């Protein structure tokens with residue numbers, strides 16, 4: 001048992017900052033394992049023997065709604081990459097050479113490095129979208145093992161695509177199905193998984209109708225939602241109307257792939273009628289402001305029309321507070337109607353995605369909720385109250401204030417020290433990076 005003593009609880013939705021209180025959490029093997037067992041006053045007397053952690057600000061853990069852990073070893077990439085004139089060329093010249101060069105050991109250390117980074121930034125859940133066309137089978141289990149070693153929760157899927165022929169597409173679908181069964185078996189044996197699976201697909205323009213039908217079957221048979229990039233670049237939207245005679249979202253819906261557990265990445269070029277359709281079906285939109293800026297794909301000026309926006313990093317550095325700031329400031333620059341408060345609701349909404357897949361209550365500091373928490377060292381220079389939580393996040397609070405991070409009642413970072421070997425992960429990641437970059441030169 002851990003008791004956070006004299007903490008002010010920071011809630012994101014609705015935003016609030018509480019009076020000083022105690023929060024008791026059950027760790028591994030304790031009654032109520034992985035949950036907050038009580039919020040109140042002077043709890044130490046009630047739970048003798050509990051570990052006592054002195055106060056500061058305590059908030060729910062942060063959720064990343066869309067990323068690519070396979071890109072963690074692309075940081076500072078020193079490989080000769082032909083200059084690209086557009087997004088499709090950028091995929092071909094850079095990202096599709098990178099993903100083909102990934103083998104399972106490279107994936108393992110890429111994921112370990114990316115997850116460790118995220119944990120240090122107070123991120124407790126991560127939704128990953130994975131591709132490694134030359135090492136598909138078993139790749140999602142490699143990812144899952146990395147999540148478990150770092151102690152972060154999340155969802156994974158394999159980016160099914162037709163760009164490596166029908167066999168490549170079938171292997172992608174098979175990996176999503178295999179992994180869903182693995183998680184179902186884990187549940188059937190009475191264990192609670194830290195990681196669940198979605199049905200992954202790369203993007204509208206790399207998925208033909210036969211593969212889309214097979215993905216829809218996988219959605220139906222596993223009960224999971226699809227996770228796909230749509231309209232990240234205008235090219236995807238144009239291609240869908242040109243080749244398939246249909247808007248992207250309508251095409252997915254006609255196949256039966258728009259369900260309330262689905263995540264659509266980017267959606268920069270979706271039309272108002274497609275957004276309406278997504279809202280009717282209850283589909284999540286993962287907004288990745290920094291990545292869209294970096295890829296020059298344009299700004300999602302209809303973002304505010306989406307009902308279920310979550311924030312993702314799309315493989316950029318894992319810091320979700322930084323991502324939140326980018327989302328806010330890029331939107332302000334475009335003179336959109338949202339303010340930091342709306343983006344705070346988006347940051348919080350990643351928790352609903354966790355609830356949809358993993359069950360229980362996420363993102364709340366209350367009795368019975370999941371004990372996924374961040375303890376912050378923060379000395380606000382101005383009053384920190386419910387009305388300005390979003391303002392403090394946009395203009396002040398940053399990952400440098402993360403003191404301790406708890407997932408499922410267990411510390412993965414405590415007093416700024418990770419429970420994993422950060423130096424070893426860095427060393428192994430750099431070794432695998434050398435191999436990855438060399439393999440990229442060969443492709």
Ligand SMILES: [Zn+2]
Nearest residue numbers: 129229265314
């Ligand atoms: Zn992405």
